[in-house]
Amino acid sequence: QSENIDDSNADISRDLRLLVRERLVAGDTDAQVIDYVVDRYGEYVLFNPRARGSNLALWLAGPAMLLVGGGLAFGYLRRRKAEVTAAGLTQEEETRLREILKQ
Template identity: 60%
Template structure:
């Protein structure tokens, strides 16, 4: 029973990440804040969005997003403000501009290169002359029998 309760707590933990004192009174602003938060990376947890993270820095970022929205920023302006302060790494889905295009292109390029190398290998292997395998000499057979008996 204790394990079941612990498992439920661990599964439900991200639900409790946004504290009640963080929630905005305006439901429309809160919905916008949640949408923005789901696309921002927790810099402590790395691959978790700030909406699901319990880290202090994630809380600070959630409050900063809400503060910017209350100040009248659009979603794009709020995200741009946070990216300016923390860098593009804070985005869970970084843009494909600048130096990031190399990261976006690296996967497909490596796949194509790997497929090309595999194809070249298979073609060379198929066209290589077949090697003759000679039978063991009497001396080799005797040595093998001696090794196997030990």
């Protein structure tokens, strides 16, 4: 995983290299070879899976979670700031402050 078949030493990579070579020698185009391998092994074998179908949800989940998290953090910080500035002095605190300032 996370390696192309040319760099990998795994058995399946060796098998895929042979399969790709056979298909290309047989006259298949690059697109036909890719479609053949994906049909046979699934999109798991692609170095960069296609962003369509069920994979599209996975491709969009990361940015969506980042946006939601950023929105929640922004809302939390904005609310927290409003709470801090809205808090005034109690009557007892105001009286004590006046006494201190008179001295």
